[in-house]
Amino acid sequence: MTITDRWDAVMMRNYGTPPLALDHGAGVRVWDTDGRGYLDFVGGIAVSSLGHAHPAIVAAVCEQVGRLAHTSNLYMHEPGLRLAERLVGLLDLPARVFFANSGAEANECALKLARLHGRATGRSEIVSCHHSFHGRTIGALSVTGNAAKREPFAPLPGPVTFVDYGDVAALDAAVGPQTAAVIVEPTLGEGGIVPPPAGFLAEVRRLCDAAGALMIVDEVQSGIGRTGHWFASQAEGVRPDVITLAKGLGGGLPIGACLGIGAAGELFAPGDHGSTFGGNPVSCAAALAVLDTITDEHLLDNVKRVGEHLADALGAIGSPLVAEIRGAGLWRAVALTGNDAAAVEAAARERGLLVNAVKPDTVRLAPPLILTEAEVDEAVPLLAAALDEVSS
Ligand code: PLP
Numbered sequence: 001m002t003i004t005d006r007w008d009a010v011m012m013r014n015y016g017t018p019p020l021a022l023d024h025g026a027g028v029r030v031w032d033t034d035g036r037g038y039l040d041f042v043g044g045i046a047v048s049s050l051g052h053a054h055p056a057i058v059a060a061v062c063e064q065v066g067r068l069a070h071t072s073n074l075y076m077h078e079p080g081l082r083l084a085e086r087l088v089g090l091l092d093l094p095a096r097v098f099f100a101n102s103g104a105e106a107n108e109c110a111l112k113l114a115r116l117h118g119r120a121t122g123r124s125e126i127v128s129c130h131h132s133f134h135g136r137t138i139g140a141l142s143v144t145g146n147a148a149k150r151e152p153f154a155p156l157p158g159p160v161t162f163v164d165y166g167d168v169a170a171l172d173a174a175v176g177p178q179t180a181a182v183i184v185e186p187t188l189g190e191g192g193i194v195p196p197p198a199g200f201l202a203e204v205r206r207l208c209d210a211a212g213a214l215m216i217v218d219e220v221q222s223g224i225g226r227t228g229h230w231f232a233s234q235a236e237g238v239r240p241d242v243i244t245l246a247k248g249l250g251g252g253l254p255i256g257a258c259l260g261i262g263a264a265g266e267l268f269a270p271g272d273h274g275s276t277f278g279g280n281p282v283s284c285a286a287a288l289a290v291l292d293t294i295t296d297e298h299l300l301d302n303v304k305r306v307g308e309h310l311a312d313a314l315g316a317i318g319s320p321l322v323a324e325i326r327g328a329g330l331w332r333a334v335a336l337t338g339n340d341a342a343a344v345e346a347a348a349r350e351r352g353l354l355v356n357a358v359k360p361d362t363v364r365l366a367p368p369l370i371l372t373e374a375e376v377d378e379a380v381p382l383l384a385a386a387l388d389e390v391s392s
Helices: 003-010 055-067 080-092 105-120 138-142 147-154 166-175 200-211 262-266 283-297 297-315 343-348 373-391
Strands: 022-026 031-032 037-040 096-101 127-130 160-163 179-184 216-217 243-244 258-262 322-328 330-335 357-360 362-365
Touching: 037 373, 055 283, 080 096, 080 258, 080 283, 096 105, 096 262, 105 127, 105 138, 105 179, 105 216, 105 243, 105 258, 127 283, 138 147, 160 166, 166 200, 179 200, 200 216, 258 262, 283 297, 297 322, 297 330, 330 343, 343 357, 343 362, 343 373
Parallel strands: 127 160, 127 179, 179 216, 216 243
Antiparallel strands: 022 031, 031 037, 096 258, 243 258, 322 330, 330 362, 357 362
16 A cells, blocks of 8 residues: 555545655755655745754754653743743743644634633624635634635634735724724735735734724744744834744744733733643743744844845746745745646656645745755756746
8 A cells, every 4th residue: 555545544635635745854855755855945834944853953852852741731841931931032022922732723812812802892803804814723714814714614703804905994994893803914824925015014003003902913924033033023013912923933843822912911810721732841942942043043134135035036037927926035925827836836846846836826935944045046946947847
């Protein structure tokens, strides 16, 4: 039996049948179970911030798992406390932290904060954006602006109102005394790496202030260096009430975080929320290694510099299939003129480059933050050749 046959026999069908089985990785490269190597510009969907098998993560995880792998939330531990202190320090704002295991769970925490914020004044509505993505749990799905993903699971919690991403007038009309919170991504991630018009986040802040609603910024994909800043919202000079994180924070170990800033950090009373595994010592040790390495190796500067090089190289491909290059830092979309993204993904894979068809007409690149210009120069010709093959 092949590995594909074994997969198809026992796994639920929600992911279809993936095209590859990966075996190991090092830096920005991974190898499949047949020994073929690939440049990894998917990065575990914007997760593997330090690449694969980074010595700092390996050492931190091995040390911690050998010391104490799990405590539950009944006891304190130093890695979790240090990680919370580091995150609050990076925000440079008065804040409190809840640790979860994933992006969806970080958003569940944010939605529960919104419920508590709205309870005193009888508000429960959440305003979100069309084409947004906030996760697959029933709560996070209820505010995800993708009807095809949402509707099979109706009825979902509500009320939720969706507006067009970046449309300040629509947001102004939607946000009012009934609004408990607005949840927004700094740039649509799963929606195709679509940045909003300049100043959009500041407008969201203004409208939330005027209505007394919480501003929740979902930085699950954009946060922890992806755009060359610790938080994409910080780069915009915006102070949200709640920031959610996951993906790149753990560098491949599962962890999510919900940061409550100012009064939003004071909403939970003992017993209001919890997670058995959330913020377990091993994931926290990995996340601390990620934050230390980003700092010590000046990776935010690397993301900005190599990200510009990547954007320039993508812009120079000159394929008739390419409509636009979008994004910031090491988070780029190659928007196509038609629905060829899956074909481009497959053709790139055949050439030893992993990219992701995030939408039928959009190829996403979210490589590790340790990427070098030389690796960009190796990868982009492979993508160009894949585009040539698909266009011919
Ligand atoms: N929020 C955003 C912006 C995301 O991009 C994602 C995942 O892609 C999530 C939330 C959900 O994260 P997870 O898959 O870890 O639950």
